[in-house]
Amino acid sequence: MPGRVVVDQANPGAHLTRIPIPGISTATDSSQASVKGKVIKKGPLVSLGDEDFVLKAVIEDEESVRSSSSRNGSINVILFGGLAKDFSEAVSLGEVVVMTGFTVGKSPTAHKDQLHPCNLLLSGDDACLYVLRSLSPSVSPSPTAPKRSSASEVSKPAKVSKYTYVPLADLKPGAVVNVYGVVVFFKQPYKTRGTDYCSSLKITDQSNQKVVCTIFCEKLEDHPKIFQLGDIIRMHRVKTQAFGGSINLLNTFGFSVVTFDGRPESAVVPRTSSKSFHFEPEDERAVNELRTWAAKQDLLPTTPRVHLSSVQPQSYLDLDCQLLWKAQVDGACILLKVWDGTRCTHPLQDFTVEASAIQGPSSLSRERSDLAVNILVFDNHAEIAKQFKPGDYLRIYNLHATTGASSVPCSSGGSGANQLAFHLHGGTSYGRGVRVLPDDCPAIQELRRVMECFPEDDIFNESAIMEIWGTPPETLDDARGCCATERRCDHALQQVTLAEVKQSVPGQLFHVSAQLKSYQPRPLYQALKLHCPMCRAIQEIPDDDLLSETFLEASKAPGRIAEPWLLSESLLLPGDGPKAPGRTLSIHLSKELFGERKSKDLIYVTGATLEDVCQLAAAYQYILPVMPSGGSASLMDLSAPFLFRGNKRYYGCKQCSQVSVKELKVDGSEEINEEMIAEAVGVKLLQYCLVLKLELQQGRDTLEVLLWRDAETFFQVSLEEVAANQEAQNKISKTMDFLCPPGRSIAKQPWLDLCLSTYTVKADGGPNRVCYQVCQTSTTATPP
């Protein structure tokens, strides 16, 4: 059947010349050729509308992979039309296919994906793809079981899988083996005294033997991704070791690990950070066999998932929740504010933390703050929690719901003997730990369904951002490689089309590949703005002309500053004709700082122009412009920066600051910083943010998305640096020129691999709006 995918046909394309993948070139006479390979990548089915589809896959020449290190052993295959659709439905990763009737093209992505310089295009009636499928391959863990092959298997007799898996009861000391198992105990990776993190787990299999495994890896991402008891784990190259009368497993050279959800009904999705891993249809069967077996055993403690609404005092529980904000309490303790969409019915212990110590939106909607609880995370877990970001979904293992007075530094004391507090104690006993769960994992989907009943809060004020521009717009062909950006998230999501993103229910994450058609604002520097973490207002950065005027106005303020804690010195600067009369510039030094030999750290200035301040900033660390107000020092209008440090300018929020210039108290050893100064003068510091509107294009479809919350990750720059120096600004504009080159056709532009979040913005009065945002994505290519 031409133009279709054919399963189970004996010896397909036998009348044609089989060309090994490395041997393919644009000179190949494709009408007389067939190509065979194993599917090692399978892209999403991309709809072009009208029952037209395209799909990209990568196949690997198994012979050449085995025999040489040739880079040309893997080739991109682009399937069109019904063939793409059939392939998407009928062919699995790891299966071997034979193709005929293809044409050979030049691969536009060869320099990026390092694959074969050509690609194979399958379209039209001549194209045909055959799947070679064994009818009953053996995946018995026993290495001795022979493998039966179906008549459709064209390649020689049955080949034995590259990997054999040893039943846990058959382990002998002093061997390197591959194993499959069900996880019956685990600890999240924890830091050892050595150089590595250690994962400690216990697994079992159909042989009923329980075996302890210890995995040492320096990088957290190389550790087994175990989320819950019952997960299935496959390990390659672990060594057996006798310890305490039993056999343990330890990772060794070339170690690799893949894990799977353990529930029989769930899809077999490998969890791994390794880019190329061995996965055959037999693996899927092995996972399913273990799942079915495990389900019939009484292996796991049947701890139901505990929601905050069903927490019992003095108990230990595992909790799935979302992080709203966090605050460092002291060196060994972090406070996490979390919620799970349910209400804890017990009275809760309260904590107070400085607003400035909070990372994330400290002002939550009523609904959310009613449901949110505090979790104190100690010691080793506090170290891990430092990496968490507001919005992360967390699973906390062996969380202690405790009552009784707490004496942690942030406890606001009070009556409290019956008040409930959540502690994640230090140490790893009983698997105590915490990890971020990927957004697409079933437990998180369930959590989201509950949470969706409560209005969306965001780290920034979304409507403020949407006011800056209008509403998002509307409107595929081609398949391709990538890419000028890469995703930094660890969501195991398939790529989808822009159309699918638009059709989705908000509150989800997607992986897409698209080009950048246009972006705003132009000029680019207008994208840099100021943002208040407290009231979430966003404002423009004033230009120097405006600032000069503000400074000039302030310099005209009458009177003197006579603060008892200041030493003042005035300079009479000569004028330059009637238009530029003489003026007085005063410099004030704090007596305490002078006594602490920190007189160069901070000076207060009066009567200075913007140029004066910039000049003084070269000689002093911090410059704080002030003006007289009834004998005391007062700050200038907060539309101007209230503080300067070198090229850096610090602004305060007009709405949230309660300005009053007080003496800065320092202890001798402490370094002065902008937070301390801001606090001394009652200023709530504004933060720099970058807000870009990107128009993504995927064939004929486009989608407008925002980039702001993760702009620093995207451009890999600090926005404070961008605000202060030209070099950092150039980095951003060069990157944008590279992603969206002026005057170049879209066909020649690079592709971007992106992680997108979708969410609803509550507009005042108007209908709710769905917005899209680029998150956890970084540019990879450095523009020339």
Added chain:
DNA sequence: GGTTAGGCTTTG
């Protein structure tokens, strides 16, 4: 081609 840990509740 090599140390770490080797399950079993903090003491906030």
